[in-house]
Amino acid sequence: MDGAAILERLRARLGSALIDTHTQHGDHTALVDRAALPAALSLCRDDADLGFDVLMDLTAVDYQKYPGREDGPRFEVVYHLYSLRWNHRVRIKVRVDEDDAVVPTAVPLWPIADWFEREVWDMFGVRFDGHPDLRRLLMYEEFVGHPLRKDYPINRRQPLIGPRI
Amino acid sequence: MGVGSFFTSRLDEAIGWARKYSIFQYPFVTACCGMEYMATACSHYDIDRFGAGLPRFSPRQADVLFVVGTISHKMAPVLKRIYDQMTEPKWVVAFGVCTCTGGFYDNYATVQGIDTIIPVDVYIPGCPPRPESVIDGLMKLQDKIATGTQRY
Numbered sequence: 383m384d385g386a387a388i389l390e391r392l393r394a395r396l397g398s399a400l401i402d403t404h405t406q407h408g409d410h411t412a413l414v415d416r417a418a419l420p421a422a423l424s425l426c427r428d429d430a431d432l433g434f435d436v437l438m439d440l441t442a443v444d445y446q447k448y449p450g451r452e453d454g455p456r457f458e459v460v461y462h463l464y465s466l467r468w469n470h471r472v473r474i475k476v477r478v479d480e481d482d483a484v485v486p487t488a489v490p491l492w493p494i495a496d497w498f499e500r501e502v503w504d505m506f507g508v509r510f511d512g513h514p515d516l517r518r519l520l521m522y523e524e525f526v527g528h529p530l531r532k533d534y535p536i537n538r539r540q541p542l543i544g545p546r547i
Numbered sequence: 548m549g550v551g552s553f554f555t556s557r558l559d560e561a562i563g564w565a566r567k568y569s570i571f572q573y574p575f576v577t578a579c580c581g582m583e584y585m586a587t588a589c590s591h592y593d594i595d596r597f598g599a600g601l602p603r604f605s606p607r608q609a610d611v612l613f614v615v616g617t618i619s620h621k622m623a624p625v626l627k628r629i630y631d632q633m634t635e636p637k638w639v640v641a642f643g644v645c646t647c648t649g650g651f652y653d654n655y656a657t658v659q660g661i662d663t664i665i666p667v668d669v670y671i672p673g674c675p676p677r678p679e680s681v682i683d684g685l686m687k688l689q690d691k692i693a694t695g696t697q698r699y
Contacts, residue, residue, distance in 0.1 A: 521621065521656075522620070522621050529654075529655040529656070534655065536653070536654065536655075537653065538655060539620075539655075539659070540620065540655065541620050541623065541658070541663075542620045542621060542623055542624055543623050543624050543627060543664065545663035545664070
């Protein structure tokens with residue numbers, strides 16, 4: 383399936399839950415509604431013609447200071463999917479607000495999502511509803527805040543053991 | 548009286564001479580500087596000339612802690628514990644600019660110089676330092692070992 387056909391299939395199955403699509407440099411992206419995300423991801427994995435059996439990456443973007451996006455939803459969670467069988471790819475995006483930064487988990491679909499989601503929680507503070515063990519992955523438990531948020535001060539220090547005087 | 552003090556100072560020098568040629572280092576390697584440490588430790592530069600040819604991979608059997616590479620705040624308690632496990636006499640070498648000052652990692656994750664956690668005897672700057680710099684640092688450490696007060 384080429385990228386346009388993939389997006390067309392998603393549009394046909396998801397209807398109005400598919401908010402937007404775009405294509406750039408041969409990469410195809412679908413922006414879906416958060417409520418429909420589990421259905422969209424299941425469709426991508428289980429539809430025989432789509433067959434996205436690999437979750438290559440799951441990450442997030444903070445658009446807080448992004449030109450033109452200042453008043454939109456702050457975070458975008460991004461899923462990069464790949465099909466070993468068909469050798470095609472698609473990118474799924476979902477937008478969430480800062481006050482309600484929760485996304486349904488993808489762990490039941492792709493077990494690798496476990497650590498990806500822990501990393502996104504650690505770095506961006508986006509929660510994943512239904513995740514079996516949502517702890518920080520890279521930083522330590524005592525760390526306060528989420529360092530990849532755009533409003534995290536670049537010079538803030540949080541030493542685990544204090545500097546020697 | 549004079550004979551006694553003369554004798555004590557000579558014993559210090561003798562111990563210093565012995566200690567400076569038996570540097571058993573513990574390489575605490577966390578990052579890319581490790582490659583340069585390995586280059587220095589290989590036969591081409593022959594650091595056995597300085598009695599430092601045998602790294603020990605237990606801090607309890609080591610004299611010098613080589614901190615090689617970036618230390619994150621998460622790693623800091625481990626480094627402190629390794630240092631505490633070493634027996635006296637002990638020295639610390641900060642290998643590379645990350646261990647000296649944090650280098651260009653001025654961010655949320657990185658310790659801004661290991662001397663904020665443990666005492667450091669010799670700083671070897673560079674990103675990474677050339678083996679010549681490392682040997683220079685090693686010789687400065689030897690001077691410090693040989694001329695310092697010896698505890699025994």
